[in-house]
Amino acid sequence: MRYDLLKILLVDDNHYMRVLLAEILRAIGVTHIYEANDGAQGLQMMRDHDIDIVMTDLSMQPLDGIDFVRLLRNSPDSPNQMAPVIMVTGHSTFARVNEARDAGVNEFLAKPLTARGVIERLHQAIEHPRPYIRSADYFGPDRRRRNDPTYKGPRRRANDR
Numbered sequence: 001m002r003y004d005l006l007k008i009l010l011v012d013d014n015h016y017m018r019v020l021l022a023e024i025l026r027a028i029g030v031t032h033i034y035e036a037n038d039g040a041q042g043l044q045m046m047r048d049h050d051i052d053i054v055m056t057d058l059s060m061q062p063l064d065g066i067d068f069v070r071l072l073r074n075s076p077d078s079p080n081q082m083a084p085v086i087m088v089t090g091h092s093t094f095a096r097v098n099e100a101r102d103a104g105v106n107e108f109l110a111k112p113l114t115a116r117g118v119i120e121r122l123h124q125a126i127e128h129p130r131p132y133i134r135s136a137d138y139f140g141p142d143r144r145r146r147n148d149p150t151y152k153g154p155r156r157r158a159n160d161r
């Protein structure tokens with residue numbers, strides 16, 4: 001993978017976490033790294049630059065990572081509704097992971113961070129992207145990780161019938 005071609009936006013209100021992520025990204029060859037202190041600044045950075053991937057923290061003030069992703073996916077003036085988003089957080093409870101997934105997050109990376117974890121999530125987002133789905137109440141990457149053709153339950157896609 002040509003990491004040197006990627007433009008990655010780091011959105012986190014913790015300066016030290018942005019430094020750590022930036023150092024990991026530089027170590028693997030990423031040269032275009034942009035930083036934002038919160039979701040509002042992140043959206044503005046996306047308007048100013050052609051960002052390929054966003055890595056955002058979940059817990060930020062005043063605009064947290066979930067709200068940032070919801071605006072990115074659903075706002076009429078969104079700079080890039082289909083930008084892959086990797087949510088980075090120490091709050092990896094089942095409820096928070098589901099909340100992030102339902103907001104339109106592509107990948108989830110739990111703290112403490114490792115270079116291997118960052119590389120795996122970047123690889124997943126770039127090399128194995130999930131198709132985007134639009135429904136009455138959701139827009140974002142397909143929330144299902146696998147397609148089971150034998151599933152006969154009530155939550156099948158309409159076009160699978």
